[in-house]
Amino acid sequence: MRNDKNIKDVILMIIAGIILISIIYGFIFFFGGSILLLFGLKYDSFWSLAKFFGVLLILSIPIDFIVVCFLKVLKEIKGLTDIQHNILYFILDIPLTMIIIECQNTLLKVFLVQC
Structure with missing residues (x-):
């Protein structure tokens, strides 16, 4: 029973980490791309x-x-x-x-x- 709870906790932590990294990456991608576009970045x-x-x-x-x-x-x-x-x-x-x-x-x- 305790192992099942630990596995669920680990899976939830991994999912939460992936969501957090995705949000941070999206934030940097949107605002960083906009700022660098103002400085002349062409892609x-x-x-x-x-x-x-x-x-x-x-x-x-x-x-x-x-x-x-x-x-x-x-x-x-x-x-x-x-x-x-x-x-x-x-x-x-x-x-x-x-x-x-x-x-x-x-x-x-x-x-x-x-x-």
């Missing part, structure tokens, strides 16, 4: 834009997690103030985002050439 179809944001999310979430954890550890060890912490995050975030987007573009080009 062939919604599918290419969806691939762009999908690969971007897959690459950026773990890297951003590592950077945030590194900065929290640095804040605790060195005793940084919140302002110093935010400035370091800002300084690291912009180049990392540019590197991630370039890696993403390279991955998509390699993937499209192979297909």
Whole structure:
């Protein structure tokens, strides 16, 4: 009886996670695509834009997690103030985002050439 409840809980958690990820992806896809369109992003179809944001999310979430954890550890060890912490995050975030987007573009080009 207890195992059935655990299995149901796991299945419900997986379904809830998939729904949450879909909502976040949809939000980023709609608003991110709109903002990038204002900055001059041109795409062939919604599918290419969806691939762009999908690969971007897959690459950026773990890297951003590592950077945030590194900065929290640095804040605790060195005793940084919140302002110093935010400035370091800002300084690291912009180049990392540019590197991630370039890696993403390279991955998509390699993937499209192979297909």
